[in-house]
Amino acid sequence: MKETIRNLVKDKKVLILGFGREGQSSFRMVTSVGGYACLDIADANAVTSDLTASHKVITGEGYLDCLNEYDVVFKSPGIVLPKDIKEYNCRITCQADLFLEVYGAQTIGITGTKGKSTTSSLLYHILKECGKDVLFGGNIGLPIFDITDRIHPRTIIVFELSCHQLEYAKFAPSKAILLNLYEDHLDHYGSVEKYWNAKKNIYRNQGYCDFLFCNPDFLPTPGECKACVIKVKTGDLPFSSFEDIDGVTLRGTHNLFNTAFVYDVCRRYDISDEDFMKALSSFKTLAHRLQYLGKLDEVDYYDDSISTTVESAISAIKAIPNAGTILLGGMDRGIDYDPLVEFLQTRNLEHIILMYDSGKVLLEKLQAVATPEFMEHVHYIKELADACTYVKENASKGTAVILSPAAASYGVFKNFEERGDFFKQQIGL
Known part of the structure; x- marks a missing residue:
């Protein structure tokens, strides 16, 4: 690997694009092989000051404007390029x-x-x-x-x-x-x-x-x-x-x-x-992936915070035989919730809790097609903390409560892990 990197960066102007976990890893690798003309860093956020002494650090809103000033760019996942990759003169690559x-x-x-x-x-x-x-x-x-x-x-x-x-x-x-x-x-x-x-x-x-x-x-x-x-x-x-x-x-x-x-x-x-x-x-279920948290007041609690799609929420409900309450909603990214709306009406759930922006989308869709009797089980509760309070007071004994949002956590939580940890904390398990 080091030989490949060494040949790639030899006498080249190199940029580490994104300085999160992977960007820092790429920085360590390129530094270890050496031979580059320069090694700089670009990130939307501030970068630790001890690097600025020997490496140029580009931050702020315009951090993506500098790519063509370099020969090789190590791009971190998730960074959206403002132009098609073919329009850049530099070689843009990644760890994978x-x-x-x-x-x-x-x-x-x-x-x-x-x-x-x-x-x-x-x-x-x-x-x-x-x-x-x-x-x-x-x-x-x-x-x-x-x-x-x-x-x-x-x-x-x-x-x-x-x-x-x-x-x-x-x-x-x-x-x-x-x-x-x-x-x-x-x-x-x-x-x-x-x-x-x-x-x-x-x-x-x-x-x-x-x-x-x-x-x-x-x-x-x-x-x-x-x-x-x-x-x-x-x-x-x-x-x-x-x-x-x-x-x-x-x-x-x-x-x-x-x-x-x-x-x-x-x-x-x-x-x-x-x-x-x-x-x-001997395999143990990963955290936040339909993870059984435990029983409280004879109610089972499951953390499926990884769920960001309609299909994952549907799978979670199907997987738990005593599913009684589902907590749905998060960041609205414009995905099609019609299959979930249709599926929910086929299940005999005690409580359907809708939260945040995508919860509003689900609520409007359900109101347009579901019966008044069905809607008695649907509750819009904006915040996860309040939703947890509601289910602790209202979920029936012998049933299961599942957090499977079918939506991203961004805008409220840093990531799905933080959302799942928050759910566990609020429930008290």
Whole structure:
């Protein structure tokens, strides 16, 4: 990896674009290899002053105006370029693409609108439990450059990839997992087609000897993928339900499907059904992903704060047999809530709590189509804190309360983790 970076930056003017966790990781990597003409930083926010002595730091509203002053730009995920990438004279790259250029043959890449963190964490857990030399990094939190010193020729890398990491990808993992494609991130991409195109880069650059493990509902169009396409289905699993295995904390048909992806990949590494199920039984559900928080006054509470799509909220309700209360709403990004409006009317929920801006959208849509009897169960409560107070006072014993917002947390909370932690704190668990 360092040799590739060294050749890329030699005698070049280099810019680190975005100085969050990944930007700082890229800065450390480029600094360690040296050989550049200059190494500068650009970020919308202020950057620690100790860097300004030896590195130019560009901040503020115009921080994106300087890109063509550099030869190489290391772009952090999520930064929206004001122009098409082809209009820049500099080479704009990122950790994900450079990593896949070097280690793609050893990498299992996972993407999808929902389920990628659970799937990639489960895959890593099972490979590790079964004695494989495996590392894990990417979108879930650890910048992928930070694991390169531990990679050996036989190391398997599990790499969770977001749409932002794949947006301008030119390289691909030898084994790619595409879980699903739903409407999301419209605030960044403007259209669902552009968002999906970013995700599809996980397989567009694969070769004929590679594998794509794909949801049958989202198969590549003819000629779009050179890799061997494996259609994943829950019938592939050596069991029919999580209840068949003691100790499993995963719930829901959507997680059963995610597990089928993991199983199909693990079979390529000669992991037996017995070892697979044993490792599965010791996997613990990730925080904020339909996580069981506990019981209070004989009411079950679940934190699914990761939910930012209609499909994830629907899956959460389906997954919990005693679901009685659902908390929905957050930032309004213009996604289509009609499928959720239709689904809610088919369920016998005791309380439907709608919050924030997207909660208002849901309320108006429900008021337009639902019966007066149904609307008696619908409550608009603007703030999550007040919604928590309401459910603690009104949820019936024996039922479950689920926070699955079907909306982003931004504008109120820093991220979905903060929102989930706040929910747990307000409930008192």
